[in-house]
Amino acid sequence: MTALFSPPNFAAAPTAAASILECGAQPSDAAQGARLEALGMLAAGMAHDCNTLLGSILCYTDMADDLMPPAGHAYLQQVRLACRQASQLLGRVLDFAAQHDGAMQVLPVAAAVQQALQLVRPMLGPRISLSFDNRLPQAGVLAQDGMLQQIVLNLSINAAQAMAAGGQLQVTLQASAARAGQLELVVADNGCGMSPQVQARIFEAFFSTRGAQGSGLGLAVVHDLVQRLRGEIVVHSRSTGSDCGTRFCIYLPIAAEPLVEE
Template sequence: MRRELRGLFLGVRPHGRGRLPGRGRWPGRDRPHRRRHHGLATLRAKLTVMNVVILALGIVVATAVTITSMRHYLLDRIDSELVSSRTALENTGFTRAQIDALSAIGSLRDDLLLADAAGTLPRPETVFVAVDGEGRPVTFAGIPPTARQRELAAEVDDPRALAATDAITDVHFGGDTFRAVGARLGDGTVVVMATSVEAVRDGMAKSLKVDLGVGAGLLVLLGVLTLMGARHRLRPLEDMVETASAIAEGDLTQRVPARKDPVLEIEQLRLALNSMLHQVESAFETRERSAAQLRRFVADASHELRTPLAAIRGYLQLYDKGMLREQADRDRAGQRVRAETDRMARLVDELLTLARLDQQAELVFQEVDLSRLAREAAEDLRVQEPDRPVRVSADGPLLVRADESGLRQVAGNLLANVRIHTPGSAAVHISVTRTGDRVLLTVTDEGPGLPAEDAARIFDRFFRAGGGAGSGLGMAIVQGVVAAHGGEVTVDTAPGEGLSVRVELPAARRSAQAPEQPPRRAVF
């Protein structure tokens, strides 16, 4: 059986000699993720070998149990027939002389030959011999002792002791093993009867060959079916390998496809892997977008700072070379230098504000009346532009939990955007309302409005619609401050229909009986 199992296992070869399974060759150069790994067995080969080994062990155990049971059954049958023959012979009470004188000796001989009445099994060889008091074989039933009978008599050391006990003993002669019993006749003669167990051995050998043949066939069939089943069931893992290889080469849009009749564990792995790949793709896109914004921000900041620096450097060079001889020229140059310095200072302050917002700066949160801030910002605008129509509407005091200086900057930037980009005669409407647990600050002007492509970029840093004045950072600061407060800012505009900016902030949750709380510092 060892040879058959060894031949079977040698016939099971892992697919591709350990190479990662795939549906075909990759185009172009050999990918590093798909190269062969010599000496590594595939999962389906391991599963196949494991199943074959388990089945082989089962076959070995089953065959051993079957052969052992068959041996015990056949030996018990032989022993039962020997005991039955001995009992029948002893119960007659005949002497050897009476047996010789019987006319029906032929029938008695048939009984002594232990013929199989059923005829379903091959009749084993049976030898009987009569021995005298000294153990020598004698004539019995008119038949002189043969050579086989003499060998049997010679192998039995004490025939009388054998006949005196019910035990069955094994004797060996003529190259065979026999089961032997002794029977005592009426005159004291002992008849030794022995049946060969060679037929039992032949039957066991034939049964073993049949079991090994059937077992070998089952092992081969199981190996083939396991390989086919494992190839089908593990195909999703091959898809994962191909998808991971494609993503490693830069194609982040690849996903592991679904298959019919999925296995629960593999389907869970597929869904988890696709979710992870989606997160990876989103993170990569976010990183690329942030890097692009950073490059654009650095370029725009450099450009915006270069302009006032160039102007200041130019006036200083004129002054150093003595080209500003008149006092009026020197005063005008000084005013321009101060103006450009103020412009650069404002630009630096706005950049620092955006940097703090990007770094989630610590804000001082307290209850702030947004209606009061709106009215104060409107008064500032009236002072700067007395001829501009400004209207403020508010639903009484509306409290929000916010950083007051940040909200003042939001309101100031919204009105500064109106002042810079609309004519002085364009009316402005500032409204503060409450909807549910949100407080809305809306600034609407009757200016020229913006086209859709400019409105989509209004919160981009350094973006100035139509190349207008200003640094292009005001609306970006508004969006950053509002986002730090957990709010949202939106715009509604169209060419010729003005611009409406809507700031939505969480309302303060304050009980009417609750005492005034001190300002709380929080990081957003």
């Protein structure tokens, strides 16, 4: 597939200092720990209430399906898919707060990426184009259902927020050229980019550059999920010059076991 845009030339900008953040270094500040503990206590009640609301939405969706003309069934199916995905996201928030790991199975990566992008596409608006270059259609990784989707969903939403004036969001799945036995999942945008100071803190829980509009949990959850998948996340970003943008590269071990089709 032909790239829609040329990725920013991070190597050519030493003064921009493209920061590489790996999963090994996670903040351990006591105040942040206390806030995470408070989040864990709130999350259980919120998850219960939200799941109740999702159940109501699904119930009314089923009733509407009986009255909807055939052309509308596909839209209602998307509502069901979004509700199931939302329920899984609530579970991931609980896991993140409680540091709890559930059962893992080998899941197809490409299918998970496509599911996430299907949910993302309507949120992008007409000024942001989206492409998925799938060079590794059969690869699987050991994961819980919903983990991969949440990683792609959070990174894609983060990218869209960096492209208020429009741009291109590119997702690439390929075998890692430098890391044998691993795949590389890349989420890239040509948005405003991040300064080195922001890059140094992006995986901190509750850190946000969007003020009251941002929860500061999206990238922290991604960081946590990549760790649980025994992977590594690297970010390259440039916020000055003519080729601004950000590229998140996630490296995950490819599973040798049979895939569980989603």
